[in-house]
Amino acid sequence: MTHAIDTPRRRIAGAALSRPRLGRWCAALVLALIVLTAIAPGLFTSGVPHEADPLAALRAPSGAHPFGTDAIGRDVFTRVVYGARHSLVAAVGATVLAVTAGTLLGLVAGLAGRIADEIIMRLADITLSLPTLLLALLVLTITGPGTLNSIYAIALYTAPGYARLVRVQSMVIRRSGYVEAATALGLTRARIVVRHIVPNAFIPLLVLATIEVGTALVASSSLSFLGLGARPPAPEWGAMLAGGRDYFSVAWWIAVFPGAAITLTVLSITVVGGALQRRLEGLDPSGGGRNR
Amino acid sequence: MTATTRRRLLTRLATSLVVIWGAITVSFCALHLTPGDVEDAIVGTSIVTPQVRAQIVAEYGLDRPLVAQYGSYLGRVLRGDLGHSYQRHEPVVTAIASQLGPSLLLAVTGMGLALILATATALLTAGRSRWVRGLASGAELVGTSVPMFWVGILLLTVFSFQLGWFPAVGGDGLTGLLLPAVSMALPVAALLSQVMREGLERVLHEPFVLTARARGMGDTAVRLRHALRHALLPVVTLAGWLFGLMLGAMVVIEKVFSREGLGGLMLDAVAGKDLPVVMGVVLISAFVYVVVNVALDLLYPLIDPRLQEER
């Protein structure tokens, strides 16, 4: 069971026994700000992310342009702010898609009998046995690059993890006698799933998904950086970084700020996810979930 | 080898075969079901005469029924022939073989660095004051949150372009290898050191460690002789994950540093829709992954005395 849900990032998230309370609150605050930025970028900047001013290209950070301007004179700060939406939508989208698909597959595997279980779990083995980024590259070779395609690619290789989690949960519940009792009471199978299995699997799923948004963010920005995910002019952080790299020797700010934004976001997601994990699951914070 | 182990191994091998067959089949279907003809992918944006197009179709056997093409592809893969690159005018096996060396060197160096860094950090910080552990875990948190490509760009700019301490292009011996290997090692080391510290701290409270201490063994000796071996165990369970991470890292790091290797081969192939090469790399890595996991299954009971007792 632990194998199914024990991801590297979850270990890190749950690791810090010594992580101070202040740090957790700071992370929560930063994350809230980032999410707010993604929802309403207009609150933070009056600029327009696509507005280019060729006459003000490659300006260093200053009062007028706190993060400087890029090669065609777009304000990097505005683009980083608007980039929060693009980057988070890709990461959250991939995670939501993976959780949804994983939940459905896990339920079927856990409840629909041996054959379905075997097929689904072997398919999960197939995807899990391919290195993650390579699998994404394979998908993108076939589908061609793009934001949506990169979301599919990331969801494809993260979904099996969720499927395993939900399968295990549903099996535990099925064997607990719960379901027999419920069936005896005349509840339909669908109702059992909705009323009992989903709520029980929900919290661990939510915690895992929160933490794994960080992983998805790194993955999607890596794909954009490689030119396979979001593409310019979308102000996605990985794509901005890729575009800024060519100018790095003359204008470091184009690539530094989007990179810092990715790091900060992933960091705060991990810390907040770890805190959630402790609170909702009541786990021993140093044990990474294995003491349950 | 016990009967249980043998059965477990056989199941594992059977599953692996299914896995590899599945990977072949899925990619073959995908190639032929996506919009755009295969010959269009080979031609790309060049303008060729209809004769040349017909020649391509004939050479790659694209006019045969799909089932026949699938059959011959499967047969060739079984014989170790991964087909012919669409873009590179060489067999996929040759292309991969020629790029394997530099990638392997990078991966081994990166992993070695990560292990050294992680072991050192874990040994130095495990069971220490709250302050030291807080600092270490903070650093680990940052290390796992930073995108690898960003680290690479920063290192390259500062140490190579600005300070000139390292050559900009690798391949010239150790100095050219160091920056890419460090960029690769940092996130891996961050995770490993956390896992190892956790293991160390658990071991440091075990009775046998207390006994050793009671016998008057110094702290350093306890850590090195007794605790370290146990702390390394969980690292072995992460080997599969590490392998996947390494392959991904290769793609990114080789691009940032303009290094030759499998990652660059893969990226070129993705951009050029060179599916035989992409599938070749994926199949080979799936195969290696399976081998690594089977080997681990075999090795783990040997390393971990507790598991032997259970059997």
Next chain:
Amino acid sequence: MHVLRRRGTRGSGVAVMLAASLGLTACGGGTAQDRGATPVLGGTLRFAVHAEPSNLDPHASPSDVTGLLTRPVLDSLVAMDGAGRIRPWLAESWKVSADHRTYTFTLRDGVRFSDGTPFDAAAVKANLDHVVDPRTKSALAAGLIPSYRETEVVDARTARVELSRPHSPLLSALSTPYLGMQSPAALKKGPEFLARQIVGSGPFVMESFVPRQGAVYHRNPNYAWPPQGAAHTGAARLERLQIRTIPEDSVRVGALTSGQVDAIGGVPPVNVEQLRAGSGLKVDSRQAPGGTYNYYPNTASGPFTDVRVRQAFGSGIDFATIVEKLYFGVYEPSSSPVAPGTAGYAPDIGDLRRYDPQAAAALLDQAGWTGRDPQGYRTKDGRRLTIRWMFVKSIAREQRDVLAEQVQAAARKLGFEVRFLDVTLSTYAGVAARGDYDLADFSWQRVDADALRDLFHSANVPAADGAGSNAARYSDPQVDAWLDRTLRTEDPAERAELYADVQRKVIQDAAVFPVYSPAYVLAVGERARDIGWEQQAYPSFYGAWVRER
């Protein structure tokens, strides 16, 4: 369908010096550096390029960078000098028949390929036959000699090339490395051999080519047949030549500044200023003649069928300013579909298209695009003025994607919605053949202004089989007639006049929006000397040498 080549620039013909702003001097065919310094023999020159071909065989490869890598090895029948004149090289002389369909070449005596095979008329035949053989799958070279029929070996030193119809650009095509003379013995070894190894008669011998690493050459000690008019004769000065592939711009520039290589090509415009300021570094640049980088509106369907809409797009967007800012003046804005300095370039053409947003708006009003939707785009009968652009981002180079974004933003101000079609390498050919786009972009490499025929002759409108480079799907009887006439005349002045007519007409009809003239930018460190220029605006290593520090 065309040329999204992997190299920085393209083109051929006369080498023209670019931008004095680069602060350098250059002279046709010669070199900029160290005039008068005595060349030293021996030593190794390390050069870095930004791209490499997947297939080294210039007869087959679609990438024009093949020319850079194979020119040190390959000689051609004829050469083109700095003024665009054809000079003897492996052919001492030639005669053209009265019907312009037979070219008889008298070959130079005593030339040997580096594998010992003698160069003779049979070798010429083997090479040209190899180019057009469907099994070669030529993606570029065969297109240079579309009317080639056969070569007749009259005697060892006389080769007669027969064409099915007149094709006056034949000689300039023969001067390129794409039709360079390879050893017939090597040609027999098949495409896999040629993809990795080229054997010719040139001043260098290729030792090895390793994909993603580069190529290594050593001097051909027996070399004694440079083209007529070359700066020196005899063997090359360098003992060895290394050409490394370093695709990342920043890494390549770093390799030069840290002394890991002696010179680099494909210098990104943004780094030119910085490199010029660096001690001991020189930046030199050649505008690539031939086709420029242009946008082509689909004149056969969609909103661009209306010439007023095309003219509005061309004059309502300030292409020149966008290009100057983006490329820091290193690549020049262009006003013709062919580059200045190409034989046949119409010098007065700059006056035909002016940036004038008011006039553009008026044209759109006249064309009936008077409405505005909530997003601010123009509409007509409830339909938005949408331009669908067939843009393959995955292979865009030279910041063309950034350029496209800026054009998109500028078009928005005019009321155009520019949408990028999700075209990939594998769907491009189909989209192009169906004509399912409103705008296409590419640079078209041909040897001279004959590029205009590929681009605007109605016979070259892309057909169902995917062949055809007239992406504007432009069809004009007058232009067709002018272009047909160019094939039948050998008189350069008459051809130039015809080409100029074509350029004026297509600009007036807004069948093309010229964007910029690519240039090959070279940065050279202290050690490398006398790197020259090929006619195709590539560096030439024949006369180069290195100074030991």
